[in-house]
Amino acid sequence: MPKIVDHDQRRREIVEVAKRLILRGGFEAATMRSISAEAGFANGALKHYFPGKDSIVAATFESVLVQISEHLDASGAETPSAEGELRAFLFSTMPRDREQIAAGRVLLALWKYALVHPALADLYRGHLDGWRDALVTRMEAARDEGAIRDQDFAPLADEYISTAIGGTIVHLMHPGGERIAEYDAYIERFLARLR
Amino acid sequence: MPKIVDHDQRRREIVEVAKRLILRGGFEAATMRSISAEAGFANGALKHYFPGKDSIVAATFESVLVQISEHLDASGAETPSAEGELRAFLFSTMPRDREQIAAGRVLLALWKYALVHPALADLYRGHLDGWRDALVTRMEAARDEGAIRDQDFAPLADEYISTAIGGTIVHLMHPGGERIAEYDAYIERFLARLR
Numbered sequence: 194m195p196k197i198v199d200h201d202q203r204r205r206e207i208v209e210v211a212k213r214l215i216l217r218g219g220f221e222a223a224t225m226r227s228i229s230a231e232a233g234f235a236n237g238a239l240k241h242y243f244p245g246k247d248s249i250v251a252a253t254f255e256s257v258l259v260q261i262s263e264h265l266d267a268s269g270a271e272t273p274s275a276e277g278e279l280r281a282f283l284f285s286t287m288p289r290d291r292e293q294i295a296a297g298r299v300l301l302a303l304w305k306y307a308l309v310h311p312a313l314a315d316l317y318r319g320h321l322d323g324w325r326d327a328l329v330t331r332m333e334a335a336r337d338e339g340a341i342r343d344q345d346f347a348p349l350a351d352e353y354i355s356t357a358i359g360g361t362i363v364h365l366m367h368p369g370g371e372r373i374a375e376y377d378a379y380i381e382r383f384l385a386r387l388r
Numbered sequence: 389m390p391k392i393v394d395h396d397q398r399r400r401e402i403v404e405v406a407k408r409l410i411l412r413g414g415f416e417a418a419t420m421r422s423i424s425a426e427a428g429f430a431n432g433a434l435k436h437y438f439p440g441k442d443s444i445v446a447a448t449f450e451s452v453l454v455q456i457s458e459h460l461d462a463s464g465a466e467t468p469s470a471e472g473e474l475r476a477f478l479f480s481t482m483p484r485d486r487e488q489i490a491a492g493r494v495l496l497a498l499w500k501y502a503l504v505h506p507a508l509a510d511l512y513r514g515h516l517d518g519w520r521d522a523l524v525t526r527m528e529a530a531r532d533e534g535a536i537r538d539q540d541f542a543p544l545a546d547e548y549i550s551t552a553i554g555g556t557i558v559h560l561m562h563p564g565g566e567r568i569a570e571y572d573a574y575i576e577r578f579l580a581r582l583r
Contacts, residue, residue: 301500304557308493318561352574355554362499362553366513379547386581 204242204252207232211253215299223250247310254303254313258320265327276340279331283380286324287357288364289373297361325350332387341387353383399437399447402427406448410494418445442505449498449508453515460522471535474526478575481519482552483559484568492556520545527582536582548578 210232214223225246229239243249265286272278288294307314328350335341360376405427409418420441424434438444460481467473483489502509523545530536555571 359550359553
């Protein structure tokens with residue numbers, strides 16, 4: 194009797210395996226062979242779900258960006274004030290423990306991959322736009338509440354995002370979290386500037 | 389009659405070739421074979437100068453960091469005021485044309501390589517410290533001149549550096565220079581904050 198296989202579910206499982214391998218050993222560690230082995234597939238079986246490594250990698254990065262975006266949407270949702278939500282959002286989008294710092298490895302692989310895969314670069318640009326929109330929305334809500342001044346929020350949001358992206362790199366060079374407090378202080382200064 | 393070969397000169401030439409190859413095709417494009425071919429060496433001859441690819445790559449990244457540091461030291465040296473020098477320094481450490489944006493590819497390769505080569509991570513951390521020192525020195529000179537307020541300069545310098553590192557990534561996603569004006573405006577806001 195043939196097994197009933199949920200094709201999409203299998204694809205998701207394969208993506209999770211690829212993500213783990215990239216996190217552990219970098220982009221080069223995720224080969225068709227290593228993904229098959231880790232996912233418990235026979236060597237050729239992966240081809241039923243993805244035509245090749247490129248399509249697995251693209252799906253993996255897409256999944257990572259979706260995860261980050263969901264994280265962005267969810268953050269601060271339970272704080273009582275718009276200012277509190279803005280604050281929670283800023284802290285949640287900066288790496289603040291060793292695990293989050295290590296996750297920067299996936300982004301580093303993604304950026305490199307995006308240089309030669311325009312579709313992924315598009316996806317990442319869309320991710321950055323979504324990040325800016327989410328931040329501006331929270332700034333506007335805090336302004337409506339009277340917690341911060343009215344001002345041109347989009348450039349400030351982009352500035353924060355650039356600093357946070359730079360922070361991903363700086364933290365990777367200090368994987369023990371030696372620079373976390375410095376970025377916390379940056380967020381406080383950023384909030385003070387908005388007031 | 390044997391040719392007189394300047395060993396160090398040859399090493400520098402090889403490093404320049406490796407840099408070109410990394411810029412053009414990323415880290416993976418710089419193989420012992422491609423470097424030999426591009427440098428006009430017979431296939432085994434490279435080994436007289438470098439034991440393997442790792443040592444070439446380390447020397448290449450070291451050379452890139454030295455180049456950037458020299459660029460940092462030289463920038464703004466001919467402006468009449470300390471404030472002008474600080475300003476020139478900030479603009480010169482941000483990618484501001486397509487060529488400088490493309491050079492970010494080398495940094496991307498360097499960061500990735502630094503994750504698995506502690507000596508290179510050390511070198512890069514030292515580079516970031518030197519960058520901060522160079523920036524703080526210029527801020528102090530501008531303060532002594534009365535152009536900016538006295539304040540805790542080191543965190544502001546680190547903030548600028550993080551934003552500039554993030555800018556390297558953002559610009560790589562917009563290689564036509566679509567985001568340059570935005571970063572110029574950021575530098576103006578940064579200077580205004582110091583006053």
